[in-house]
Amino acid sequence: MSTDAGTAGDIGTVDSQIDGDLWRIVLGGQWTVAAATGIDRALKAMPAISQHRVAIDMAQVSALDTAGAWLVWRTIAALKDQGIEAELISSNPAHTGLIDTVSRNAVPCPEPPRRRNAFVAMIERVGSATFAVLYEARDLLNFLGHVVIVLARSLVQPHRIRLTPLIFHMEQSGLNAVPIVGLISFLIGVVLAFQGAEQLAQFGVEIFTVNIVASGVLREMGVLLTAIMLAGRSGSAFTAQIGTMKVNEEIDAMRTIGLDPMEVLVLPRMWALVICLPLLAFFANMMGLLGGAIMATIALDITFFQFARQLASATTLWTFWIGIIKAPVFGFIIGLVGCYEGLRVSGSAESVGRLTTRSVVESIFLVIILDALFSILFAELGI
Amino acid sequence: MADNGTSAETILRVTGLRTQFGAQVIHEDLELTIKRGEIIGIVGGSGTGKSVLLRTMVGLIRPAAGQITMLGKDITALNDEARTALQKRIGVLFQDGALFSSLTVAQNIMLPLREHTDLPPALQLEIAEVKIGMVGLPPDAANKYPSELSGGMRKRAGLARALALDPEILFLDEPTAGLDPIGAAAFDQLIGELRRALNLTVVMVTHDLDSLSAICDRIAVLLDKRVRVGTMASLRQDSEPWIHEYFHGPRARAALDHLTTGGEQQ
Structure with missing residues (x-):
């Protein structure tokens, strides 16, 4: 299964290959903010996993920015939550370094205070x-x-x-x-x-x-x-x-x-x-x-x-x-x-x-x- | 980005720049070349037009004459569409952060993403969270409004917004002014780290000798409507009176001590 994402010129690809009990996710192209929408969609459309070993291969990624690094890291973290250790294959130290930076800083922020029931909020507003x-x-x-x-x-x-x-x-x-x-x-x-x-x-x-x-x-x-x-x-x-x-x-x-x-x-x-x-x-x-x-x-x-x-x-x-x-x-x-x-x-x-x-x-x-x-x-x- | 090996590539070139307000000429025949991946500091006395130069380079002030070529395009000769496309590739941090006061920090950072990409809101928020972490803001700052933040936090939030679209060039206007020495040092370190992680080119106007010696590769000194560019070491040898005073004054001596005692800058 191969999914093209983004528009021409800003393409990031996600390719999934099954190799025995190894599931290989091959990433390619531009992993940048301009292509992130398509990549996000492609990642979400990936089939559920039955393999125990996962390798994420970044060898063909030509450009990576924080948004792309975040998407890679998010995928790794999601697999980890399922108890699957994903191995990251990349020969580019800039890419691994960026993913590392992102992973260290990916702290979810607290949710914004939820909006109250409209009627209660109105009463409250009148009161205040x-x-x-x-x-x-x-x-x-x-x-x-x-x-x-x-x-x-x-x-x-x-x-x-x-x-x-x-x-x-x-x-x-x-x-x-x-x-x-x-x-x-x-x-x-x-x-x-x-x-x-x-x-x-x-x-x-x-x-x-x-x-x-x-x-x-x-x-x-x-x-x-x-x-x-x-x-x-x-x-x-x-x-x-x-x-x-x-x-x-x-x-x-x-x-x-x-x-x-x-x-x-x-x-x-x-x-x-x-x-x-x-x-x-x-x-x-x-x-x-x-x-x-x-x-x-x-x-x-x-x-x-x-x-x-x-x-x-x-x-x-x-x-x-x-x-x-x-x-x-x-x-x-x-x-x-x-x-x-x-x-x-x-x-x-x-x-x-x-x-x-x-x-x-x-x-x-x-x-x-x-x-x-x-x-x-x-x-x-x-x- | 991908090409981090080509350090010789020119990313920004200013040639024959003249800016003037009415009859007052600020810059005349100014030449400046900035290479990809370097951090360049712009210094100069009060009123020499440091901020004006920065504002001209980011396209806020139209030069009276001359060319500014950024990322291969002459910014003075662009139509609106091309200008917007170019603007997406640069980030600017103004002196006090210039955060939009009616939006929370997270919304401020998400604004460029919302305007210039079609990312789903959930992903926008996730990216904003990463940037908040990267600039060293605590997670609970995300839902605060600018008026609830300290000056240093506003600067960090402004930096996070400037970084929202992963720009190639980052312009900073006095990033450490008004910060305490510890905060300023941390900010310097942050800029250095981000440069390494994101392969940024950084252009900063600063008065802070510590910043200059800690993270700047080259320094452009504004003098007589032009710039004189050099490394810290070469400028320290310069005999021009103002430059000599600047790099050998009592404050400079304290900030640059480690250079003479053998400590090496990164």
Whole structure:
């Protein structure tokens, strides 16, 4: 029985001859990784053995690599398990040496941990995720406490605030966000005006579109969109920056030099967001109103003058303040989560990416939760 | 592989190589010939382009001019298919192993096998197990992720992956950097053993004088954008200031003591 294996050029052969009570397995050709599939198949297809003596003849093998050597050794070991001692015939010391090397190193590795029953695994995952959320909430609360202390201390001792990084982060998170925040708010103003007009036109009270735009933008949309933008822009940047520093052991270096990372890294970022978010929210409000006004002029024939007069009668100062009051709180939350996740990075660069994603999702989630709480609070207060 | 007698065969030839980044020329007119079965060490001061040379030879950086002929083929003039075929015949170990972090060690080693052969999964795993044993990793490392391994183990795992397809040429980028002296010596020994067992050609960038004297047959010194190649003994006679400093500095004296006291390298 002769079996060709592999494709032309990479052929390894297994030939089996019975010679009295000696079973001779003649190997030939290329015994390399490229031919291993065919050889493996040929070896598995070999008939069961009735002879007591086996000789493996490698004289015709032209090339041997680790994969081929492993296949030879595996055959010998399998025969040994059946109580048959196989004799290896080879005149090439390189071949016997390689088989020897392989045999010394062929230690089976432990099986990978088996996968649990899918249902059990799902329950387990739900459980561990629940606990992870609870632990995370606890740790975030812990961090909140720490930050509040540091912030309060910085209020009492303002010289602890590092001016240069504060200005740097205000520029990065605040000033550089102006175009994108402005554009988005402007477009939202346009959309609100358009949607409102379409509905209100059915009742012939298009002028109330101004009320919709005013309260929509001033109370909710302006500040909420700004916060979401900053969570995506700055919160993620904070996590990535601090996380990378953590991977680089820069945070540890800071501690050994006697610098408090909370003061050097967290404090300026937090202050930057707490200061910039209200300013950006104000800008967003103005741009939103502008968008609404332009849309009203174009689509509803409401002039700028009419728009302004209606705006003045539809809003009170509180409409404006309700939006702006929320802004520093949102800024605080975004900075808190961004810095917290950054400091949680450990070990690999991979965890920087994972925690950056988490930081954005978490801060947007918390911002919207807080917004809902604010709505309830203001409703209770009747403003 | 089969032909282990023909030690004179040239396996890699670099001619007239120029690499440059923007206006900065790293190598100019660089010539290097590597023979089958030898271990060659590339040394040079910081910024002389040792790693750049290695990366150029494995095809990661395109040279600005010159030819690199590896295993009889000019690597700068290959189409994608031929390049892949050539890539299967070389193995590269990057400085920190460059293991894929989302895969276990065994999966890392099996990846080239899975991509480039049609071996049944069981056989892939068996071969991976052999390689894990050959590079001296404990069996239980197979199911660990790279982040769970020490630096030395990551290097060994990276070496096992580089060896997965039984390459003819093995490129090593600072294989002993960051290892403790015992680990580094063991790694050197491992490279030497693998060379003997698999008839490998090894090209390694290194700073480690112990490695150079223990296992390298020849040494290529990067100087003034070119290489000067010689054996340890001939380079020690070289009067060029940097080379003299390198092989006669206080560290060199400690590492090379055995050469002067009569100990012979393998």
